[in-house]
């Protein structure tokens with residue numbers, strides 16, 4: 119059947135007649151390029167900017183609220199006592215407030231453009247929903263063979279199970295519960311290379327709107343229609359869920375305090391002025407106040423935050439909170455899991471090494487039986503490898519593959535878990551006994567063999583360990599050999615229990631070599647992270663030798679091997695207790711606790727739903743080195759905010775020295791020495807300062823949206839450089855700007 123893309127069904131309507139024979143799905147290219155600050159963008163943002171003038175919204179930014187109050191006040195004064203000066207000041211105060219709301223509206227409208235391109239990927243499709251009771255759907259096997267009913271994708275709910283075949287669009291977010299398929303995710307990620315999604319492992323998640331290219335998969339829906347991944351992404355870029363980060367709140371408090379201080383300063387100025395016989399009008403006092411309070415950063419603060427989120431989305435990263443983006447800017451340590459994050463995660467059986475005295479066919483048979491019910495990709499790959507090898511070497515007479523009755527009849531499955539690092543099966547024997555087969559990490563299987571009294575490292579009466587037996591030594595050597603080649607060794611062992619219940623000691627059968635490949639270009643990328651002052655640590659459940667080999671190949675700084683999910687969590691807590699900010703990249707359900715605990719938890723989009731829900735960011739490209747960009751964006755956000763705050767405050771100080779001498783020079787001629795700028799008149803000085811104050815906001819909007827330039831270097835060095843640059847700039851620019859504006863303003867009749 120071809121893909122089924124249909125128009126959105128109206129409420130309660132049945133499927134349109136052409137639903138099943140819809141047109142083939144063409145991926146919708148997503149446009150995530152940053153948009154330039156065009157005139158069209160400004161025009162489209164203007165209505166929103168006016169709506170944001172509502173004092174109830176304005177109150178969120180106390181500095182700008184004060185400016186708005188001042189604008190209202192001067193407008194009233196200008197109406198009561200009409201005059202050019204009061205009129206001009208009132209108009210420019212309104213312009214100042216409008217520039218602030220415009221900056222925010224422009225930042226938001228860039229997100230809206232992205233949201234609409236994302237909406238285009240939301241297809242309404244036909245879903246082939248598997249019929250059955252909730253229990254059958256939850257625990258049943260061979261769901262792909264059950265009867266299905268065609269329903270609109272918009273009616274799917276959590277727990278529903280659907281079948282998706284090649285050429286069809288995945289109808290909703292979910293986990294693959296049966297099968298393997300290559301999937302085209304370009305509609306969501308913009309990346310055209312197909313990806314593998316399969317049941318059982320760490321690559322189970324599929325996203326609604328992507329297309330299955332080959333094979334057939336059974337998917338259990340994990341998000342109700344309307345609350346999918348893409349829905350969340352849209353809400354995010356539209357800023358509808360945006361909340362102030364703790365840093366933003368703190369900065370707002372600082373700005374509000376400064377505002378109160380200046381309010382006091384301006385209020386006490388008047389008695390002084392009256393005393394010295396140069397009483398100032400209310401318009402002058404309001405204008406002076408607006409010039410002194412930190413309006414520049416007050417106006418741009420929210421736009422800076424929105425633009426930071428926006429830059430992440432452009433790089434296919436979804437941040438669930440602004441706080442995570444800020445934390446990313448200060449990250450000290452990055453933890454990465456190995457399989458699927460540093461390697462491609464396609465661990466496949468590539469070799470069997472039998473223990474001495476064990477025929478190859480016996481090991482092959484045991485490995486296959488121990489994996490028949492193992493739903494992990496590793497387990498399936500062992501079954502495939504043995505069956506393929508048997509076909510080849512025995513031309514239709516597979517040795518070790520006994521395809522008679524169901525070999526698992528009456529068997530008890532021992533499922534793989536990341537804490538036991540072992541899996542297997544207990545098979546009933548015809549004589550009433552049981553054959554226990556286990557495979558797993560060497561340490562885990564050795565411990566199991568030892569627990570059965572198996573002769574691994576027989577301990578002498580005095581308690582000193584003797585040399586391993588022949589089989590154990592050979593298996594150890596094979597494990598070491600596989601590990602040194604960067605592979606994952608799985609040790610296979612067997613225990614017989616006879617009909618009377620007597621348990622024989624277990625014995626080692628051999629080793630399965632699972633091969634995986636390190637992703638390309640990691641060394642350079644990790645070196646870049648080092649230059650940023652970030653330490654990389656690989657945390658893996660694999661053995662120390664494999665871990666070290668892969669760590670060296672990938673170029674990480676440190677490695678933690680044989681880590682259980684609890685160990686990963688403990689490591690993060692330890693780092694955090696040392697005052698370090700920790701980022702974690704992972705994809706597996708066993709990474710979920712660590713992803714939740716990390717300050718920045720980046721889940722691979724390819725990973726499990728549990729991982730994605732635990733983290734506070736998702737990388738659609740499933741690229742662990744994406745953290746470099748995430749950190750850069752976080753740093754850029756922090757530096758931009760710091761730089762503009764510095765600029766804003768020094769700028770205000772400079773204005774103070776520009777205006778005050780001009781205001782009082784009539785009363786105190788001695789101030790003439792300070793009046794370095796020789797502004798035309800005190801009125802023209804004040805108008806020029808107000809105009810400059812407003813124009814500086816617009817002039818800095820592009821910088822706020824784009825972010826200050828960032829090059830990898832330590833945060834302290836960057837901060838120092840920017841404090842000088844923007845601090846000095848803030849001091850100098852007003853003198854030049856106000857002087858230039860004064861020249862023009864002085865030409866206006868009525869302001870002389």
Ligand SMILES: Nc1ncnc2c1ncn2[C@@H]1O[C@H](COP(=O)(O)OP(=O)(O)OP(=O)(O)O)[C@@H](O)[C@H]1O
Nearest residue numbers: 455456457494534539540541557558559658659660
């Ligand atoms: N299906 C399986 N059956 C038995 N043992 C397995 C199976 N899959 C993996 N193992 C063993 O368990 C170990 C840990 O498992 P897993 O790979 O899930 O850990 P992890 O912490 O996610 O580490 P990473 O993903 O970085 O390799 C593996 O290194 C391997 O030795």
Ligand SMILES: [K+]
Nearest residue numbers: 408409411413
């Ligand atoms: K100001």
Ligand SMILES: [Mg+2]
Nearest residue numbers: 320455457706
């Ligand atoms: Mg893993």
